[in-house]
Amino acid sequence: MNTNLFQLRHIGPRTNEQETMLKTISVDSLDQLIYETIPDDIRLASKLNLAPAMSEYEYLNHINELAAKNNVFKSYIGLGYHEAIVPSVIQRNILENPGWYTAYTPYQAEIAQGRLEALLNYQTMVCDLTGMELANASLLDEGTAAAEAMALLFDVRERAKKKAGANKFFISEEILPQTLSVLQTRAIPIGIELVIGDHTKFNFEDDFFGAILQYPGKHGQVYNYADFVTAANEKDIKVAVAADILSLAKLKAPGEFGVDVVVGTTQRFGIPLGYGGPHAGYFATKDEYKRSIPGRIIGVTKDVDGGRALRMALQTREQHIKRERATSNICTAQVLLAVMAGMYAVYHGKDGIEFIANKVHTTATTLAASLNRLGFKNKNTSYFDTLLIEVEADILRPVAENNKINFNYIDKNHVSISLNETVGLGEINDIVDCFEQAFNIKDIIVTEFVTEDAIPSAIKRNTSFLDNDVFNTYQSETDMMRYIKKLERKDLALNHSMISLGSCTMKLNAASEMLPLSNPQWGNIHPFVPLNQAEGYQAVLKNLEHQLNVVTGFAATSLQPNSGAQGEFAGLMVIRAYHQANGDNHRNICLIPASAHGTNPASAVMAGMKVVVTKTDEKGNIDVADLREKAEKHKDNLAALMVTYPSTHGVYEKAIKEVTKIIHDNGGQVYMDGANMNAQVGLTNPATIGADVCHLNLHKTFAIPHGGGGPGVGPICVAPQLVPFLPTNPVVATGGENAITAISAAPWGSALACLISYGYITMLGADGLTNSTKNAILNANYIKERLQGHFSTLYTGEMGRAAHEMILDCRAFKEKGIEVVDIAKRLMDYGFHAPTVSFPVAGTIMVEPTESESLAELDRFCDALISIRKEIDTATKDDTNNVLKNAPHTQEMLTSDVWNLPYTRKQAAFPLSYIADNKFWPSVRRVDDAYGDRNLICSCNPIEDYMETEA
Template identity: 70%
Template sequence: MNTNSFALRHIGPRPQDVFSMLETVGVDSMEQLMFETIPDGIRLKKELDLPTPLSEYEFSNHINQLAAKNRLFKTYIGLGYHESITPAVIKRNILENPGWYTAYTPYQAEIAQGRLEALLNYQTMITELTGMELANASLLDESTAAAEAMSLLVGVRDREQKKNNVLKFFVSEEVLPQTIDLLKTRAIPLDIELVIGDHENFEPTQEYFGALLQYPGKSGKVYDYAHFVKQSKEKGIKIAVAADILSLVMLTPPGDLGVDVVVGTTQRFGIPMGYGGPHAAYFATLEAYKRNIPGRIIGVTRDMDNNRALRMALQTREQHIKRDKATSNICTAQVLLAVMAGMYAVYHGPNGLKYIAHQVHQKTATLVDALENLGIYQANETYFDTIQLKVDAEKIKAIAERHELNFYYADAETVAISINETTSLSDLSAIVAVFAEYADKKAEEITEIGEYSILPEALKRTDDILTEKVFNTYHSETDLMRYIKSLERKDLALNHSMIALGSCTMKLNAAAEMLPLSDYRWGNMHPFVPVEQAEGYQLMLKDLENYLTEITGFAGTSLQPNSGAQGEFAGLMTIRAYHQSRGDDHRNICLIPSSAHGTNPASAVMAGMKVVVTKASADGNIDVDDLREKALAHKDNLAALMVTYPSTHGVFESAIQEITQLIHDNGGQVYMDGANMNAQVGLTNPGAIGADVCHLNLHKTFAIPHGGGGPGVGPICVAEQLVPFLPTNPLIPTGGEQAITPISAAPWGSALACLISYGYIKMLGTDGLRKSTEYAILNANYIKERLNGHFDVLYAGERGRAAHEMIIDCRPFKEHGIEVTDIAKRLMDYGFHAPTVSFPVAGTMMIEPTESESKEELDRFCDAFIAIRKEINEVSKDDLSNPLKNAPHTLAMITADEWDLPYSRSKAAFPLDYLHTNKFWPSVRRVDDAYGDRNLICTCAPIEEYMEA
């Protein structure tokens, strides 16, 4: 046995288990199973061309060699990215802890109370610092959050504005350049007219529905926007502000000015820059817009015993339910990063944040004083951490780079410098030395920080911040470590048991893949440094692009989209640009099967397309006749088909090539949703089925962990005709010759997280990737056969096989009074997270085990389902006092003095023997969703505010 083989560690079933698993499935070999699962016409005829796989030790050496090629200058570029200090207690206990990074989105609230509490802390931090009423649980980056703000404001226009089709949106030229360009991307398909100009000379009129300001501005100047806001409001213009989170510790919050939305990034609250991400953006608004806010909101509710509980609130406004009518296509957040940023505020508390902010501000002013002693004066009358110097930028750049310093060169005569939390006295002296050399003068060493305040008196913050107990308690490392652990114990993650979520691929996130994320040589790289300083990153990213291009059978890849839904949007925008390049501007019809994930129609609408839904046949496949009819009916305007393959029903549809050809014959392009790519890699690919573009969920198939609901990375891979349109960036050009404007803020999106997928491919290689797909299919079919006779599987391929997932039908149990939700909650008592509930078919569960789960774990999972099936048989329709209706059972309930239920405590909590040695306790009983939506509380409010008298 080659114990150096990473595939041996990644793939769950042991070699000695495979024969019995194949026997259970009813095949003689793995090859026979693949033949019966995947249509022969789309099987790859040759192996993938990928490098020889590395062992974990070899990969560690390789990634360290790449890291050494990154030249880490001290960087003061700013523009929304600042080096920060990740407290070691947070780095070790959250970032490096699988109890946090392997958890799933908290749809099953009872086993996610720790993460939910951490996100509630985050939301509280954001609402208080921004002065707004409501915040979500994070978005993807500052620029996309600003675009979501624009979308919200156009959606909440008053009746008169909608009647007159008011679509002008003013953007201050002080807004960050990457944000302005991303707004262009999002505005064009929605027919929003962007007007970019000087906000100080803006004349508000009723032609505008909204405006975006930057606070402080990109130049560093702190503007007083009170007059702008007042005048704009008088004309019915709603205001969004992009605000630096650390500056809000010292500055009047935008909410006090009467604005409607505040957005920004929490990166400088202890999150590495990571060459662009991942970082948790924040989004705060008014409660009046609670039904329009994008992303997830954590709210307070109660459980069955009337105890406080947390859950995701107002989910009916999301794309899962509203589909093409959704306010946003957002399907993920940056939960892991939001948790870290929230803990940064918990650890430092209000006084610690004030100290950090004041230090940054006073170091900036100290630098200004030292530069003025050299005769170099800066242009900003007021500032927080960023100054502008009128000098010969080219000469300064040459000197600075010799001293391994990076500044921002706004133009030929302007150098901007942004000071951050890590800047020391010696760093300030090094900056001064550059300008002393430029001025041919002697540099004085800075030995102390002066006492300055260069903020406008009218904008100095005077109210108390973060007064809640959680921000004023855990300030020693011991206390915070224990607080983090107390929350971790309330969350079920992959370090406890399998999370078999259909369409979500919760596989092993190997430690060897994750370790580089902790290395400062990867973490401390600013996304806008000259590319030659990021040689390690450039080599890694280019190789990853090439590997993904090879795996998908396409011609090019963009790593820029930093979520799956963003990848969908990016793919559709490249299709849109392709049609326009051919003079086919009128092509705007997007065909989408009825079974598609809700992000598909939401993304199509965002890309300016009209959605036409196609039917599914009785066996769950795309109804080819209906598709043909609609393709022909719309052939003159057909833009695209969005198709998931294998289907959302877990089937490799044999008609897929006929389907893609039908779209091409009628002038459209085929977008393949990559959610189920885990069933394709090494065996077939989007190119083989005839698709033109796909997005890949690197946080699914390629092993980036879900992190409790994010980070995600959603690159797009495209056929040759779409390569010219891959997205660019205004500061570091990327993409094709006819590149569309940016999809996310950073040139390569969440570059730091790409290290994980790079390692996954590097260590598995061609053979390991193919085997991973084969074992994912084997494990799914093993579960299918073990559950046969207990649960009906809704759909299967022509030879009776599932792909990597299957749907079991729970609707027949209604005759016992049991709903699919009851089964989901009862699974918690067995130590398992429920599979995907009621998608894509109401009243069902979609199960996907992945290749990483062992036969032993699969058997434990199946035993739990079979035991629950027997419990269902014992239940009568009118009997509510049964283990399923009362699930989950908490430790407090089991150990209470009284027990008045007709079944035993043992049956409630320990229905199978394995639970005696590995028991996970839900921390609350079943939550009341409706109560939480009726009484929306989304901050750490006192208990009196949300519990009834």
């Protein structure tokens, strides 16, 4: 046994276990199983042309050698990115802890109370600092959060009677350049006209529905926006503000100005720069917009015993419900990063955040005074952390870079310098030295801080924040460590048991893939540094792009989209640009099968397309005749087809090449959703089936951990004709020669997280990737076979095989009074997270075991479902007091003096013998979703407020 092979560690079933499983499903070999599963005409004829696999030891040496090629300067570039100190207690116990980074999105609230509490803390922090009433549980970055703000204000404009037809959106010229680019990308397809200008000269005309301001401005000037907002409100123009969250500890909260939305990034609350991401964007707004807010909101509700419980509230999956009527396609948040940022506030507390903000401001005023002594004027009359200096930039730059310092070089005569929490007197003197050396000025030494305040009293903060107990209790490391552990114990993550969510691919996130994320040579690189300072990153990103090109069969890749839904949008925008370049501006029809993921129609509408739904047949496959009819009907205006392969129903549809040909014959392009790419790698690929563009969920197929709901990375890979249109960035150019504007804020999206997928592919190599796919298919078909006779599989291929996932039909159990949600909650008592519930078919569960699970774990899962099936058999429709309806059972129930249930404690909590060896206890009983939506509380209110609401 070659223990150097990483695939030996990644793939769960041992060779002898594979033989047992193959025998169970009645095939002689893995190759026979693949033959019976994947259509002949799309199987690859040769293996992937990738470099030989590295061992874990070789890879860690390799990645460290690449890290050494990154030249880590002190970067004072700003523009929304600042070096931050990651508290060690948070790095070790959250970022590096699989109990936090391998958890799934908290759709099953009873086994996710820990991260739900952490996210509630985050929301409270954001509400307190912004002065707004409501915040969500994070967006992707500041740029995309601003775009969501614009979309929300555009959506709600109809409520302002004077604004029914208004389509102009004002953008202050102080906006960050990358935010402007993302706004441009989002505005054009949905008919928003952007007007960029000086906010002090803006005419509040009736054809404007909204505006966005930057606070402080992009080069550091802090404006008093009160009069602007008052004038806008008088004209029913809604205002969004993009605000630096740390500055809000010293600046008046935007909510006090009367704004409608506040957005930004929480990166500087203890999140590594990571060459641009991942970071948690924040979004806060008024309570009246709670039905329109994008993304996820964590709310307070109660469980069946009346106890306090947390859950995702309101439109937690808006796009799945509203589909093409959704105003956002947000599906992934940045949960792990939001948890870290919230914990940063918990650890430092109110006094600590004030101290850090004061320190940053003091370093800025001290530097301003020091440079003034040298004769360099700061043009900012009011500022928090950024100076705008008049200086000959061409003379200063080479000296600064020789001293390993980066400034923001605006033009030949202006440089901005943004300071951060890592700056002390030593760093101030280093900056001053650069000016002295460049202009041959006599040395001065800064020996003490200047205590002047550069913030006018009219915009100074005078309201309190972070007053809740959680922000004033855990300031010692001992207390903080125990608080983090207390929350971790409430969550079921992949380090406890398999998470078999269909379409979500919860596979091993190997330690060797994760280790580089803690290396400051990867973490402390600003996304806008010169490319020669990021040679290690550039090597990894280019290699990863090449690897993904090989895997997909396509010509080029953009890593910029930082979620799967963003990848969908990016792919469709590239298709849109391609048609426009060909003079086909009228092509705007997007065909989408009825079985498609909910983000597909939402993304199509965001890209300015009209959705036409095509039918599926009784076997769950695309109805080819209906598709052909609609493609031919709309051939003059057909833009694209969005298709998932294998299908959302877990089947390799044999007609896929016929489907893609129909689209091409009628002038359209084929977009393939990469949600199920884990069933393709090494065996087939999007190019072979006839697609033109696909997005890949690196947080699914390529091992980036889900982190409780994010980070995600959703790059797009494209055929040759689409390469020129790949997205760019206004600060660091990326993409094609006719690139669309930015999809996300950073040039390469969440670059730090891309290290994980690079490690995954590099250590597996061609054989390991292919074997992973084969074993994913093996594991799924083994579960299908073991459950036969207990649960029926709704859809299979022509030879009766499933792909890497399957849909189990639970609709017949309604006759017994048992709903699919009862099965989901009962699985918690057996120590398992439920599979995907009621998607894509109501009343079903979709199971995907992945390749990482061993035979023993698969058997435990099957044993649990079979045991539940027997419990269903004993249920009756009239008896709701049974073990399924009462699930999950908490430790508090089991240890109570009173037990009045018609089954034993053992039946409730230990129905199978394996459970006693590793029991997981849900921390609350079944939550009341309806109550939580009727009585929305989404911040850390005192318990008295909760009880008053309940009354």
